[in-house]
Amino acid sequence: MTTLRTPGPTIGVVGGGQLGRMLAEAAAPLGVEVVVLDPTPDCPAALVARDQIVAEFDDEAGIRELAARADVLTFEIELADQDVMERVSEDTGTPVHPKPSTLETIHDKLVQKRTLEDAGVPVPPFRAVDDADDVRAAIDDYGAPVMLKARTGGYDGRGNVPVESKSEAEDALEAVAGPAMVESFVDFEREVSVIAVEGDDEVATFPIGENVHEAEILRETIVPARSSEAVTERAHAVARDVLEVMDGRGVYGIELFETTDGEILLNEIAPRPHNSGHWTIEGAASSQFEQHVRAVLGWPLAATDLRSPTVTTNLLGDVDDERPARLTDLDEILETPRAALHWYGKRQARPLRKMGHVTLSADESASDTSVGELLERARALEDAVTFRP
Amino acid sequence: MTTLRTPGPTIGVVGGGQLGRMLAEAAAPLGVEVVVLDPTPDCPAALVARDQIVAEFDDEAGIRELAARADVLTFEIELADQDVMERVSEDTGTPVHPKPSTLETIHDKLVQKRTLEDAGVPVPPFRAVDDADDVRAAIDDYGAPVMLKARTGGYDGRGNVPVESKSEAEDALEAVAGPAMVESFVDFEREVSVIAVEGDDEVATFPIGENVHEAEILRETIVPARSSEAVTERAHAVARDVLEVMDGRGVYGIELFETTDGEILLNEIAPRPHNSGHWTIEGAASSQFEQHVRAVLGWPLAATDLRSPTVTTNLLGDVDDERPARLTDLDEILETPRAALHWYGKRQARPLRKMGHVTLSADESASDTSVGELLERARALEDAVTFRP
Incomplete structure (x- = not known):
């Protein structure tokens, strides 16, 4: 029987970057408070979170303080130290989700692949x-x-x-x-990902996204992915199999290859909300961040269906050297219907650093809008802005 | 040419209740910071805002401090003192939107009605x-x-x-x-409202909502309103006429009567985001809070079209006396697809106090969902929860 008070439950998050910030944005309407631990004073999440503990990600004293203030611990970066988190959790009784053992499995890509292969998940x-x-x-x-x-x-x-x-x-x-x-090397038709959620006694998966990488950095996510129905079903089935292997509640970003002959192979897993799931904020019935909040608290999960075709494009630092973050010519983004700007609050722009993103959704009444067309329009929006002086 | 830095522009808000809180929630993704002034320590908006200045709404020293930290001042309560705000604005050069003169016009309902009547707005x-x-x-x-x-x-x-x-x-x-x-006394068919936005050199109106009051307190807002197309058009036209009279940028909640013979008469105006516009967070292409952020900063306005039929129901204190806020039996709300919970972070429940709201949206693929059916379902969700011990 879920109950809310003021102050509401508190989630302690190791890491205070953009994922922590968007987590806090999703938590606030639910009456859920977020405290983050991050070594950078006034980190991106600090603006929205209740508070920030300034400490290194593996600082045991800092994580103990975080545990003391939180009902549940989670993390938004894989740099979180599983041993420290496990020890603090055992000593303080504050649970960690996902489980540190999952972090351990994922940290070592060889162990990750072996564990998944053993569980019957198709891997290259x-x-x-x-x-x-x-x-x-x-x-x-x-x-x-x-x-x-x-x-x-x-x-x-x-x-x-x-x-x-x-x-x-x-x-x-x-x-x-x-x-x-x-x-x-996988000869892939496209890279897709599934944002999957492990709840208390339920799981959920969002519609699959198609990811466009350049120089191994995610540029755009297109939803729905341009995969066949059969491939889409396989991707969801693989994602559910992956959740069976993972221990602990929360959101998992599951990156997959769709091969040229229509097979699905696992690429990598992130045990946290994922860049390729930012589209859910405007494009789905709930966001990956709200789902992570609900999951780690043991609350019921929300619906995950698509609201309308959606493309997210990352705003990366297009600078040659580090310089103060200053994004110019935003008007086209702000003036475009169904374009949503997300700014991460980083003080410095660096080459290819993730500084924000823009999500462009199709009008529901124009349900024949192709994602290809949306992608072109989203790219044009991204091209119109710059961090260059 | 709109530009973003970190930290972004700061909006100083007189009042830190739920409207300030939802304003800060909408500002965060845009990289916009919010500082609120409110006499209650740890007021609802404090969780999400950058900071709170604890001071009475008409405390000149507090408002001067707010102006010093902000690029623009606004207010989320009519209790804001127009004379103090005007003086501080003149002395500090920090603009106020909407203009204090608008607040003055609205404060006195007789002056409000006379001004609107003179401008050709139909009033009872x-x-x-x-x-x-x-x-x-x-x-x-x-x-x-x-x-x-x-x-x-x-x-x-x-x-x-x-x-x-x-x-x-x-x-x-x-x-x-x-x-x-x-x-x-107006013999009305229904009460409707238009959330209207005055931008820098543009205006926007959201689809009209139908408001259900009980004991003069807003219970539910239904969108689209069950008015004819002709009445809907009249409501939008009246709203645009009202904006002509109002001075300064921002969101205005415009409450109207639809009479039994299909006329539109002005009831009241709130020079700020309005309870009857909360549905926009999930139901429209942008929210009234994002629009207020954009408007007061002089940024371009966003699209306002309906995403899908939507009903918002208020969670009012169903208690006999003041008691600590504790809402039980939330599971049905949390488990219902397309139901979004908004908790205002008030520590005490009081009889009929606005403690939160729930918005229920129709699935876009089920576009034949009637708002009457949505209303019944939303009421059932509201009936399932209680602040009573």
Whole structure:
């Protein structure tokens, strides 16, 4: 029997970037308070959250303070330290969702892939590599190119190095600089993702999104994805299988490859709201952030259906060097019907840094609007603004 | 040429109740910061706003501090003092929107009605009254009953006293206790309202809502209103005429009577986002709060079209006496697809106090959903919860 008081329940979030900010934005109407822990004073989430504890992500004293103020702990970055969180949770009795064990599984991409493969989730061929000979052997088996991946610490394509031929093996290993794995290069038709939610005794998945990457950074998400119905169903089924493996409530961003022959292969999992799910704020019956709030609190989940075709485009730092964040020529975005601006509140722009996003939704009464057309219009909006002086 | 930095522009808001809170919720994604001034420490808006200045609404030193921190001043309560705001604005150079002169026009209901009538806005017959003889003369002219209204300070029906017969004139004047006016009782088919926005060089109106009052308190708003197309057009035309009279940018809640013969008469104006416009958060292409943010900053206005039929029901204190706010049995609301809960963060429940609201939207794919059916479902959701112990 869910009950609300003032102050409402408090979620303690390790990390206070844009995901924490949008989480706090979704929590406020529900009467749910958010306290974030982040080392950067006045981090993006600080504006909206009840409070910020300024501490490193693995600072045990800081996380203890966070646990003392919260009814449940969660995280918005994988840099959260699973051991510290587990220890604090055991000592304080404040639960963590998703479970630190899930974070541990996901932290090491090799462990992640092995665990998922064991659970019957389709993954591209992969193997651990210790040296250049192992990489070359993988090329023999999978064919060139292969993708060499750092087992830990990589995100937004960092730590991923394509290896085009055997002669590049040494250089690639040096670039990765640490424990590595090799994955077969997937000949994909498109990259899609499913935002999936594990609730108390229920699960939910949002309509699948189609992701457009450039230089391994997500540029746009298109919903609905331009996949066949059969492929869409497979993607949802894989997402539900992934949730079976994950331990603890919350939102998971599940990135998938749709191969040229219509198979679905798992790419990567983020145990948190995901960049490719920002479209849900305007495009779905509920947002991934509201779902994460509900899930970690053990509240009932919300409906996830599409409201209308939607495209989200990221506003990345288009600068050559770090400089104070100043986005100009916003009028076209502000004047476009059904275009929603989201600003992350970062003080400095850096090359390709995620500074905000714009979501463009189709008018429900114009249900024949193609996502291709929406995508073109969203790109034009993104092209109209700049962080350059 | 609109530009965004971090920190973004700051709006200083006199009043930090639920309207200020929802204003801050709408401002955050846009990178706009909100500072509120309110005498109640940790007022509803404080959770979401950047900061709260704890001061009375007419405290000049507090408003000067607010002006010093803000790019523009606005207010979310009519209790804001127009003289103080005007003086502070002149001294500090921080503009106020809407203009204090508009607040002055609206504060006195007699002045409000006279100004609007002079501008050609249709209003019910009205007149100033000084004593019981004047009230009785009004009954002779308009027929009984008439509505005796306090010229200042009334809201949510407070200060409005129906006078059924001449013999009640003295008692009614005593109840109003101050300068008063009499209005002819309008034989209305329904009460509707238009949320209208005055921008920098543009205006916008949201689809008209149908308001259901009980004991002069707004219970539900139904959108679209069940008015004919001709009546709807008249309502929009009247709203645009009202904006002509109002001075300064911002959102105006314009309450109207639809008479039994299909005429539109002005009831009252609120120079701020309005309870009857909360449906816009989920039901329209933009919300009244985002529009107010854009308008007071001089940014372009957003689209206002309906996303799908929508009903908002207010969660009022259903208690006999003041008690700590504790709303139980929320599960049905949380489990209902397209039901959105908004909690205002008030610590105490009081009889009929506005504690939150629930908006229920129709599924866009079920475009034949009648608002009558939505209204019944929304009422059932409201009936399922209680503040009673």
